[in-house]
Every structure is written in structure tokens, then in C-alpha cells.
Amino acid sequence: MTIAATRPGAAPVPPGGAPKGTAGGRPSRALTTVYVAGAVSALGTQMTMLALPWLVLETTGSATRAGLVFAVQVLPMALLGFAGGEVIQRLGARRTMVVSDLARAPVVALIPLLQTMGALNLAVLVAIVAALGALAVPYHAAQRVLAMELLSPHARSLARANSALTGVQHGSAFAGPALAGALIPLVGTTSVVWLDAATFAFSGLLLLRRVPAGGGGAGGSAAGPRGLWAGVRHLCGDWFLSRAMLSTVVFGLMLRTLMITMPVLAFARFEGDARVGGLLIATLGAGGLVGSVAAYVLAARVAPVRLACTALVCVALPLWTLLVPVPASVLVVAVGLSSAAAPLANAPLMGLLSARLPDGFGPKVLQAVVTISTLAGPLGFLAAGVVLDRAGVAAALWGVAALATFGSGNLILALRRLQATGDPD
Numbered sequence: 001m002t003i004a005a006t007r008p009g010a011a012p013v014p015p016g017g018a019p020k021g022t023a024g025g026r027p028s029r030a031l032t033t034v035y036v037a038g039a040v041s042a043l044g045t046q047m048t049m050l051a052l053p054w055l056v057l058e059t060t061g062s063a064t065r066a067g068l069v070f071a072v073q074v075l076p077m078a079l080l081g082f083a084g085g086e087v088i089q090r091l092g093a094r095r096t097m098v099v100s101d102l103a104r105a106p107v108v109a110l111i112p113l114l115q116t117m118g119a120l121n122l123a124v125l126v127a128i129v130a131a132l133g134a135l136a137v138p139y140h141a142a143q144r145v146l147a148m149e150l151l152s153p154h155a156r157s158l159a160r161a162n163s164a165l166t167g168v169q170h171g172s173a174f175a176g177p178a179l180a181g182a183l184i185p186l187v188g189t190t191s192v193v194w195l196d197a198a199t200f201a202f203s204g205l206l207l208l209r210r211v212p213a214g215g216g217g218a219g220g221s222a223a224g225p226r227g228l229w230a231g232v233r234h235l236c237g238d239w240f241l242s243r244a245m246l247s248t249v250v251f252g253l254m255l256r257t258l259m260i261t262m263p264v265l266a267f268a269r270f271e272g273d274a275r276v277g278g279l280l281i282a283t284l285g286a287g288g289l290v291g292s293v294a295a296y297v298l299a300a301r302v303a304p305v306r307l308a309c310t311a312l313v314c315v316a317l318p319l320w321t322l323l324v325p326v327p328a329s330v331l332v333v334a335v336g337l338s339s340a341a342a343p344l345a346n347a348p349l350m351g352l353l354s355a356r357l358p359d360g361f362g363p364k365v366l367q368a369v370v371t372i373s374t375l376a377g378p379l380g381f382l383a384a385g386v387v388l389d390r391a392g393v394a395a396a397l398w399g400v401a402a403l404a405t406f407g408s409g410n411l412i413l414a415l416r417r418l419q420a421t422g423d424p425d
Contacts, residue, residue, distance in 0.1 A: 031150045031161065033210040034097075037203040038143055039168045041101055044199030045136070046176020048108065049073065051184065051192040052129065055115070056122070058189060065122055072126050076133035077374045084138030084371070085231050088363035093146035094211050100139045101204030107131050109197040112190035140169075141367040146211070148354045159299040159307075159351030166343050167292030174285045231368030234361055241356065241365075243414040244349060248373055250407035251315075251342075254400055256380025258319075259284065261388065261396045262335075268393050269325070276328045283332050287339030294340065295347040304348035305419045311348075312408035314341035319401045323394070338404070349411070352418070 052073070053066035060066075088096050110128055114120035147161040183192050235241045259281065266277030298307055318334035357365055387396045 028150060030211045031147060033206055034143060034146055034150070035164050035168060037097070037101070037206045038165060039172060040199045040206075041139075041203035042168055042172035043176050043179070044196035046172045047180035047183075047192055048196040050177045050180040051189050051196070052111070052125070054180075054184060055111075055189045055193070056125070060122070068122075069125060069129055072129045073133050074374070076130060076137055077371060080134055080137050082231070082368060082371055084141055085364035085367035087138040088142050088145055088367060093142040093149060093363070094207065094213070096138050096142040097146065098204050098207050100135050100142070101200045101207065104132055104135050105197045105200035105204065107135065108193060108200060112193045112197075115190050138367060141363065141370045144350070144354065144366050145363055150211075159304055159348040160296055162350035162354070163292055163295030163299050163343060163347035166346060167289065167296060170285065170288040170292050170343070174289055231361075231364030231366075232372075234365050235368055238356070240414055240418055241353060243410060244353060245369065245372060247407040247411045248369070250403050250410070252373055252375075253380040253383060254403035254407065255342075257384035257387070257396060257403070258335075258400050260384045261393060261400065264388055264393050265322070265331075265397070266328075270328060273328075276331075279328070279332055280335055283336045284339045287336040288343055290336075291340035291343035292347075295343045298344065299347050299351070304352055305415045308345050308348040308352075309412050309415055311341045311344035312412050314338065315345060316401070316404040316408040319404050322397045323401060345408075345411075 052069050056062065056066040056069050091099065107128060111120065111125065114124065143165055144162065147165065151161055180192050183195075235245050262280040262284075263277035266273055266280060270276045295307075315338050318338045321334040322331060353369070354366070384396060384399075387399060
């Protein structure tokens, strides 16, 4: 199956003719609302990622308990991730996002409220955090499904939307913890958590008022493939999507290995200079943010296959520099270039994936992609720790470069084969 210029499964125009973005034009008001709501919601979430463990440290002084709270925030995606597609399929993407935001607002508000009343203990906090994680499971896939339904079905416009959503995540991950770190000494930890509750309420109400009810409306339980594993089955049954997911898992392992290796590299090669380690890790985030902005600009101007292939080379090639004893500044440039190239590859790939989906398959498949990508993270951290302990930094860096090269090469070959089919988009 090839990607057609007009996707067979494109969502119908909702009643009233809700405006759609175009392949190269300005996004519609509804799509802009999705970006803004996602940014506000993600900013609050990232602030809480620091504030909640900090609250535990302030009240108990236990790093183990703080780590438990941190882990519980991401655990529901691993346990419930594939069920998120069922939720999106039954409620629709828009309603899923609204319900997720408006439900999380009062749940988050319970934390400072109970803390003020002296009724917050670790067990209650863990239960609240687990509930927040469960409510967040379908949110990110629903964002992409909603963007897909608000846009024209061309791969370039879908790529641009995905680059914008990726930029929102990178920007929030970069700014959220920093903003929380600045606000906690000024207004206190509980006030930061109150602010997070407000961001969820604002995001949900904004989506409710500014995105038409027909945009991303519920498709019903019969509007797509049935079964919890339907998305995974479709990924495995499509040669291009299965190749793309293999590389996604490989890149997930590579990125986590790189993240945990950076401070160890600074400690071993630069005489324990923590500044180098911090700079390298910060460069990963900054590069991703820059790459997302560049992807948004280039996705409408460069053919998706050409942009993805060029970016994939730039993901892998600079990482071989880490094996050579070069100055820290060279390492920073190499890591920054690789991390900036990742969104440039991801945006057109997600656009091609979205444009390839038949009618009704978006919720299940996109939720499967998000879940599988998330599951690769813990495995990468565990594997990296074992390699670093048993074989050292050099072996871990060889692994990083080799994984990046395999993942990039696999995708480039798949994209070239896709291009050879004569795809008109």
C-alpha cells in the first residue's frame, strides 16, 4: 500500500465546514487552539514533575519516596497504554483531551488541599499520582489524532503539525522544571501544584470552547478496528510501519543510553567536571527544541522522504564523535546536532505514518506508537546501567553510535523503498 495524495481514511469534514489547515498554509484557529492547549497543559505537567518529588523531600526527607512518586507518574503508560486507543475510539480525540484535562484539574488540586488540611500522606499521594498518570494515558495520541482530523490529509501538513506538537513537548520539558525551580522558593511547592491544576482547567475549557464539536468527534466503537491490540496488529502487518516501529524502539534505547552515559562520560573523561555533564544533558533538550522549530519551517517546504533521510544521517553520524577523545565543546556540538536532527526526522515520519492509516485506525495505531515508544525508555535505562557497570563508558558509547546507525539505516532503506513505489505526496 502506498501513501495516496488523498488519504482513503481521511476524516470527513464536520458539519458546518470546520476549517482545516492546508499543506503549506497557516493553521486553522481550531488547530492553533490544540497547540496552545497542549503547551499550557504540558507546562503544568512538567512543573509538577519537579514539584511533587520536591514536596516529598520537604515533608519526609526521603529520596527513595521521592523516586517512588516520580516513577508512579509514568507507570500507568506502561500498564494501561494500549487501552488508550479504546478510549479515543469511543470518545473521540477532542472529547478525550477535554475529559483528560478537566478530570486532572481537581485531582491535582487534591494534593495542595489535603496538604493544607494535614491529611496528605505518602499512600494518598501515590494514589493521586497514579490516577493522574492513568488520566493522561490517551492524551498525547489524542492530540495527534485531533490534529490529523483538523488538517488536510497531505503528509507535509501532517508532518508540520507533528513538529509543532513535538516542539510543545520539548519546550515544556525545557521550561517547566526551570520555572518550577524558580517559583518554589518564591511561592512554595503547594502553590506550584495549584498552578498545575489551573493549567489543566484552562486547557480543557479552551479546547471545549474553541475546537468545534465535529472536529475529532467520537467515532463510536464501530468506527475502527476492535480489540486492545488492534493498533499493534496493524503496525506489524504493514511493512513500512513495522520497520518504522523497529527503529522507534531502537532510538528509544539509544536515547536513554545516551542520557545516562553523558554524566558518566563527563566524570570519566573530564576529571569529574559536573559542568560538562550538565551541559551535555542540557544540550539534548535544547537541540530537540531547536530541531522542532526547524522541522515546523521545513516540513512544508521539503519533501517528507528527503527531509527524513537527511535528518536520519545527521542523527547517527555525529554520535561517532563521542568515541574520540575530543574537547568538551566538540562533544556539545555533536550531541546538539544529533538531538536537533531527531525532530527533523520524526516530523515527516509521523506525517507519513498518519497519512498511511486507513479509516478509523488513527486512535489505535497512534496510541500503540506512543505506548511502544514509552516502553522503550525504561528498558534503555536498565540496559545502559548494566553496560556501564560491566563494560565501561567506551562500550556504552559504541552501543549508542551503533544503535543510532542501525535505526537510521533501517528507516532510510524503508523510506527509499516507499519512494520507489511512486508515492505522489
